[in-house]
Amino acid sequence: MNERHGSRRAAVAALVRRVLTHLAASEGKPRIGRMIDNQRWWRHGQETFLGIRPQAWDMPDDVPIVGWLDKFAEMADVRQSYATDLVLRDRVDAMIGAAGTLQARNFAWLLVQHVIEPMVLATATYEFDDTVFDRFFEAFDRGLASDQVHMVEFLPLNGFDSNEVVILLPDGLVLRRMTDRQMGFAIDQLAVPRMVGGSVNSVRISRFDQWALTITRTYPVVAGHGDHQAPAAPAFPTLDGSARRVVTALRLVCGGSVVATRPLLAQSDDEFPIVPSYTAIHSAFDSADNERPTLLMTDGLGQFRAVYTALAWPHVEADQSLQVAIRRLVLAGSRNTDSDRLIDLSVSAEALFIKRANLPKGTKGDKIAAGAANLLATEPDLSANNVEAFMKTLYQARNAEIHGDGQPYASLHLVSGSPATSLREMVDDAERIMRRAVLLILAIYASTTS
Known part of the structure; x- marks a missing residue:
């Protein structure tokens, strides 16, 4: 502890002792408990936030008034002790912050907030405790001097x-x-x-x-x-x-x-x-x-990090059909209605499959179905025939939605071939198919990069 630091500690300790003695004489014990706080939100459970501070000191009315501490003679010694420090003297009642964020700070109120108030809360009394004082004074003095x-x-x-x-x-x-x-x-x-x-x-x-x-x-x-x-x-x-x-x-x-x-x-x-x-x-x-949150579990961390990295590769960014497919796939996840998700996923499929090599002639639906079946043919838990049939049905449902023909629930089915009881079930399967298709293409890029 250098001499100036010791001088500051002694001066602030004398001030705080005087203040606590004054408060004890005027109201005996501090009033501590829950208190309405219109300055910030406080957590009161996993999902509940209240404008109520769970443990607060109900200060006497005059404590927050500007100039209150200066009514105590000891405050003059505190100011003098800080005026002798080359760094801290510029931070007393001054503009302070990071560049672009400077704010005027009232030195006396900082002392109340960071030394006096936490001492009162820690002891629940107006008694001076050296150990408690040292803890809060050191944090205040060191913090105010931060470079x-x-x-x-x-x-x-x-x-x-x-x-x-x-x-x-x-x-x-x-x-x-x-x-x-x-x-x-x-x-x-x-x-x-x-x-x-x-x-x-x-x-x-x-x-x-x-x-x-x-x-x-x-x-x-x-x-x-x-x-x-x-x-x-x-x-x-x-x-x-x-x-x-x-x-x-x-x-x-x-x-x-x-x-x-x-x-x-x-x-x-x-x-x-x-x-x-x-x-x-x-x-x-x-x-x-x-109702459809994104849940990242430990077993998916490696793939998440790998995909995050791959998305920044120049050759991935240059693949326009892939970029359109990814963008529409992400948009589909943001939609709140099943029909809108269906349309976005269909556009994603068009972008990903239609212009890629070795696709047969035919309708857009045929090309999408063939492209999906070809790309996902090596996936062990998927049947190429089922994928092709699923994508054809998906595109038919897309046409029905775009042209206002309604939702043909009776003919919808999942990629497994089993009937779908709702459009949402089919759309959920379509999203999984498109995600796997994009991830497979990214994996192909990764194999050529490594």
Whole structure:
């Protein structure tokens, strides 16, 4: 501990002792319990978030008033002790943050928030405890002096879940559940949909809407009143392209309806809040169908990562028929009606099969059926004859939908040959066939690349 640090600790300790003595004399014991919080959402279950802080100090009315701490003589010594530090003196009642995110911070209120309030909550009294004080003072003093912050860009996913805790991807990307604070930001920016039954200070968010694609970058802290050469502002947004690849890879490997929503940017939760607010881009996005969530289990991780990588290969990106097929396959997963999914899947099949080599002459339906049968002929659990018959029926159903002829449920069947009881059953089978076809083509590209 250097001399200046010791001087700051002694000054702040004297102030806190004086404040706690004053509060004990004025109201005896602190009032602690659940409290309405209109600043953030708090988790109260897997899917329930309330504007209620579960454990809060009901401060006396004068504590939050600007200038309250300056009424204590000891506050002058605190300010003097911080004025002697070359770094911290520029962070007292100053603009502070990362470039592009500077905000004016009230030094006295920071002391209340990060030293006095947590001490009161930790002890549930107005008594001064040296051990407790040291813990919170050290975190405050070290945090205020930070020379860098970690900014997390996160893009929430709707309609997704996994049995993994975190999923690592190339280039520092991570798929993981959002922290509670990040969930609060996402709720505020409508980046996650609210379930029925919410109210002004209560929302329910499906467990399928609590993951995000994230990346963490380090930026220098900028502070002070004077002129300075500010570094570049945090790059944002940067995840759109990666998110499209993530969603595509998830849809191809796992199916379902996962979508990426709106980019958000905030400082890492586990740091002193140099940047207390967040940034959001109000971009439009599709909705997910949580009756068809995308579920990535441990046994699918390897294939997911491989497909995510393959989608960025130049020769894959240059295959236009494959790109159209993938795009329409992804669109099909986002549709909420079976007939729309059917049409998108049929367009995907046309793009994938019609222009590929060695297909016979005939109708589009014949070419699609033959192309699917040829490509999937080596799949051990599929019969080429069944695949061909299924794709012909699929295309007939597509024609009926496009031309308004209705849904011919009586003639529909699954790829196994057994009757389908609904259009949805057949469409679900069609999606599985198209996913396997695309994955097989990507695997062929992989074999020629390695």
